[in-house]
Amino acid sequence: MKRRTKGQKIFTACNGIFLTLFGFVTLYPFWYVLVASFNTGRDFLKGGVYFWPRDFTLQNYEMAFKDERIMPSLFISVSRTLLGTVLGILVTAILAYALSVKSLPGKTGITFLFYFTTLFSGGMIPYYLQLRTLGLTSSFWLYIFPGIYSFFNFILMRTNFSTIPEELRESAQLDGAGDIRILFQIYLPISTAVLATLALLIGVGHWNDWFTGAYYQSVQSLKPASTVLQQLLAEATANQTVKVGQETALGSMTSYTSQSLQMAFVMILTMPIVVVYPFLQKYYVKGMVVGSVKG
Amino acid sequence: MAKMGKTAVNMQGLKNKTLGQRIWDHRILYLFILPLIVWLILFQYQPMYGATLAFKDYKYNLGITGSPWIGFKHFEKFITSPEFWTVIGNTLIISGMKLVLCFPAPVLLALLLNEVRSTKFKRTIQTMSYLPNFVSWVVVVQIMTAIFTPYGGIVNNVRNMMGLESVFIMGSKDTFYPLVVFSDIWKNAGWNSIIYLSALTAINPELYEAAEIDGAGRLKGTWHITLPGIKATIGIMFLFAISSILNAGFDQILLLRQPANTQISEILDTYILNTGLNYGRFEYATAIGLFKSVFSISLMVLANFISKKTIEVSLW
Numbered sequence: 001m002k003r004r005t006k007g008q009k010i011f012t013a014c015n016g017i018f019l020t021l022f023g024f025v026t027l028y029p030f031w032y033v034l035v036a037s038f039n040t041g042r043d044f045l046k047g048g049v050y051f052w053p054r055d056f057t058l059q060n061y062e063m064a065f066k067d068e069r070i071m072p073s074l075f076i077s078v079s080r081t082l083l084g085t086v087l088g089i090l091v092t093a094i095l096a097y098a099l100s101v102k103s104l105p106g107k108t109g110i111t112f113l114f115y116f117t118t119l120f121s122g123g124m125i126p127y128y129l130q131l132r133t134l135g136l137t138s139s140f141w142l143y144i145f146p147g148i149y150s151f152f153n154f155i156l157m158r159t160n161f162s163t164i165p166e167e168l169r170e171s172a173q174l175d176g177a178g179d180i181r182i183l184f185q186i187y188l189p190i191s192t193a194v195l196a197t198l199a200l201l202i203g204v205g206h207w208n209d210w211f212t213g214a215y216y217q218s219v220q221s222l223k224p225a226s227t228v229l230q231q232l233l234a235e236a237t238a239n240q241t242v243k244v245g246q247e248t249a250l251g252s253m254t255s256y257t258s259q260s261l262q263m264a265f266v267m268i269l270t271m272p273i274v275v276v277y278p279f280l281q282k283y284y285v286k287g288m289v290v291g292s293v294k295g
Numbered sequence: 296m297a298k299m300g301k302t303a304v305n306m307q308g309l310k311n312k313t314l315g316q317r318i319w320d321h322r323i324l325y326l327f328i329l330p331l332i333v334w335l336i337l338f339q340y341q342p343m344y345g346a347t348l349a350f351k352d353y354k355y356n357l358g359i360t361g362s363p364w365i366g367f368k369h370f371e372k373f374i375t376s377p378e379f380w381t382v383i384g385n386t387l388i389i390s391g392m393k394l395v396l397c398f399p400a401p402v403l404l405a406l407l408l409n410e411v412r413s414t415k416f417k418r419t420i421q422t423m424s425y426l427p428n429f430v431s432w433v434v435v436v437q438i439m440t441a442i443f444t445p446y447g448g449i450v451n452n453v454r455n456m457m458g459l460e461s462v463f464i465m466g467s468k469d470t471f472y473p474l475v476v477f478s479d480i481w482k483n484a485g486w487n488s489i490i491y492l493s494a495l496t497a498i499n500p501e502l503y504e505a506a507e508i509d510g511a512g513r514l515k516g517t518w519h520i521t522l523p524g525i526k527a528t529i530g531i532m533f534l535f536a537i538s539s540i541l542n543a544g545f546d547q548i549l550l551l552r553q554p555a556n557t558q559i560s561e562i563l564d565t566y567i568l569n570t571g572l573n574y575g576r577f578e579y580a581t582a583i584g585l586f587k588s589v590f591s592i593s594l595m596v597l598a599n600f601i602s603k604k605t606i607e608v609s610l611w
Contacts, residue, residue, distance in 0.1 A: 008513060015407055016416070022404070023423045026485065029438045030426070032449060036441055047452040091331065098327040105317050110328060117339040119592060123584030124564075125571040126345030127338075129359070134337065146338050149331060179323045208431035211546065215572055230433045230550065233440065237466070237553055259446070266437045273429045278422060 030270065037061070037267045041260025059256050060264035069220075069228050070265060077225040080143040081206040088202040089195065091148050096157035097183045102166060118151045131216055138219050143212060147205075153198055160194040161187060204273060225269055232262050349582035369582035378566065386562040389475060389543040396476050398536055400484040402529060405491035406521065410513075421492075424485025432546040435482055439474070440465055463555075471556040478551075479544060490532065491525055498524040530608030538595030541587050563587050 035053050036044055043055035064070050098104065099111055121127070128137075136142040164187060172182050188195065213227030223231075236258060312320070344359075349369055351362040373379060404424070411417040427435065443464035445451045451461040464470050502520045511519065545564040552560045561569075563583065571580025595610070603609040 011513065012410070012412070015410055019407060019411065019416075019420050023420045026423050026427060026481065029442060029481075033438050033441055045447045047447040047455070049447070050449060094327045095331045098324040101321070101324060103317070104321050104324055105314060110332075113332070113335060117335065117343075120343065120588060121339065122342030122344070122346040123581060123588060124567055125577050125581045125584060126342040126348060126359075128572065129345055129348075129577065130338070130342045145334070149334060179327070204429055208429075208433075210431055210433045215568065226431050226433050229437060233433065233437055233550070236440070259441070259444070262437060263441060266434055266441075269434055270430055274426070277425070277429050281422060281425065 030274075033263050033266050033270075036260065037263040039260070040255040041257030042255050044260055045257065055255075057255065060260045061268070063256055063261050064264040064268060067261070069231075070225065070268075072221060073223055073225040073228040074268070076140070076143075076222060077207060080140070080224060081203050084144050084147070084206040085199055085203040087144060088148055088153070089198050092150075092153045092157050092198060093183065093188060093195075095149065096154055096161055097179070097187060099154075100158050100161035101169070114151055114154065128216060137216055138222075140222055142217055142222075143206065143209070143224065147209075147212075153201065156198065157191075157194060160191050164190065200277065204277075207269070207272065225265075229262070229265055229269060232258070232265070236262065346581060346585050346588075348578045349585045351578055353578040369579050370586060372579065373583050373586065378561075381558070382561055382563055382566045385559055386541055386543045388559075389472070389548065389562060390540040392472060392476055393479055393544065394536055394540070397479045397483070398533070400480045401487035402491055402525075404484050405488040405495060405525075406517065408488065408492060409495045409521070421485070421488075424488070426485075427482040428486035432482075432550050435478060436547075436550040439478060465551075466553050466555050468556045468559065471551065471559055474551060475544070475547065479547065482547075487532075491528060494525040494528040495521065526606065527608050530602055530606050531610065534595070534598050534602055534608070534610055537598040538591060540594060541591050 032050070035049060035051065037060050038056055038058070039049050039053040040055040040057045041060065043049070048054070099107055101107070122130075131137050131142065131146065136146065168186060169182055172186055177185070208226055209224070210226035210230045213223040214230055217223055217227070318325070348359055348362075350364055350366060351359070352365045353359070353362045357363075408417055408421065411420075442448055443450050445461035445463055448464075450464060455461060465474070498521065502524075503516055506516050506520060541563055543562045543564070545562075548560055548562050549565055549568070552565065564587075567580045567583050567587070570576045570583070599610050
């Protein structure tokens with residue numbers, strides 16, 4: 001491997017250039033929106049703002065946080081993300097613990113009941129009708145209960161628990177510890193990698209879920225931020241030409257536009273993810289690989 | 296040692312117990328499972344029963360159970376409707392394009408990353424490439440709108456500089472397929488490469504050294520060692536892709552749909568959503584959903600059978 005031919009050198013150089021370009025293409029769109037969100041909307045419409053704000057302002061963010069739809073929706077998003085993540089992990093851990101005990105009678109059959117639903121489901125409409133029957137379509141709990149468990153997360157957790165020697169549980173039992181104590185004081189403390197993975201997986205899922213809010217939630221004030229962003233997108237699409245045309249024609253009534261406000265909103269939704277994921281990435285990849293290889 | 300002895304005795308004891316006793320011993324664990332069984336019934340099995348709506352003439356006041364059976368009428372109606380071929384065609388075209396263009400992207404990316412010597416550079420690129428996976432399609436489509444808009448968007452700016460006119464890129468029919476393919480690669484290729492990269496690390500480096508001694512170059516090494524080494528992983532991922540061929544990326548398509556492209560962007564799932572939730576034709580939409588579900592499962596079983604016979608890769 002020490003001697004490298006000319007061809008190999010050329011390949012290495014090209015590869016490096018290509019991957020750098022790939023990295024740029026991946027990140028630049030985020031940067032572009034970030035720049036747009038700190039530039040006055042009216043100035044942005046003229047074009048030519050690429051790498052740095054030309055007419056710097058915080059007004060887009062101010063207006064976004066003052067918006068009567070955006071602010072309450074952020075509150076919904078934060079609540080469902082926190083509550084949903086904690087409950088989701090708890091439920092997954094409890095189920096995975098019970099079904100990882102090898103001596104449990106009927107374990108295979110019960111697991112199959114859960115597995116079967118990944119193969120076949122009733123479909124979107126019967127699911128919606130059921131949510132409506134349960135009264136969830138006009139409730140905050142729509143975001144918590146229906147999605148509290150996923151088979152994939154369960155497998156991730158169970159795979160992790162199955163690497164813990166059974167003797168550990170048995171000896172703890174002999175020492176008088178019950179299952180609840182074993183789970184919370186022995187199993188979970190040594191499963192931090194998987195817990196971090198699950199927290200990110202579930203948390204990001206909640207934060208990003210716009211579909212539930214858009215199609216299953218009937219109360220506007222209960223819609224999460226992602227759904228409201230989608231609504232703004234749909235409105236902008238519906239009257240694209242008219243609105244922007246008006247905004248340009250109206251002159252300098254306001255310096256922000258519906259577009260620049262949305263850019264700020266996009267960044268408000270993206271920032272928490274950008275901040276969190278590099279820290280958890282290490283665990284995440286590790287957890288994913290364990291889950292996919294053994295699951 | 297004493298503990299080990301005790302455990303052994305305990306194990307011995309377990310074997311002699313009757314089933315009833317063993318169930319009683321694990322009562323706490325059943326209590327753990329119980330809430331999730333209730334959940335399973337409420338959110339999975341009852342909707343599954345609700346799918347019988349596809350064979351019924353739904354009357355709101357009678358409910359799903361009370362509504363009269365009408366057999367396969369809704370299915371017949373769907374299959375003979377003019378929308379049928381459009382919707383199936385659109386779904387298969389989009390899925391087909393993704394299978395050909397988007398599926399190989401993460402494999403290629405993993406192979407290229409695997410050739411990088413500098414761990415720091417490799418990790419930086421990897422970390423960057425995961426980011427789009429963590430944001431929702433709503434955010435992605437918003438970003439795309441900002442980039443492609445005729446009002447100050449960077450792409451149209453560049454076009455203007457080149458003396459070309461501004462165009463509505465997101466709102467025209469011709470650009471729909473390219474946008475679908477590229478945004479899919481942009482969002483998912485980096486993240487999907489993880490699985491291939493982890494398969495690549497499992498390949499024994501001695502194989503490459505041996506190949507080098509035998510005079511094999513880099514390309515030959517990739518062809519004869521690397522690709523066979525991740526063949527099983529590619530096979531499994533391909534099976535998943537095949538079995539979800541009728542999905543075609545629901546979120547993405549739903550958000551990229553615009554008045555100009557409705558003809559080519561109506562896929563099965565968006566059609567179900569429109570007829571069911573927007574027009575309230577619950578039983579008809581349920582029938583289409585069931586049709587899709589049954590078709591998908593058959594496809595998965597068939598694909599699995601073929602791959603088991605040919606490349607010895609199986610999901611089960």
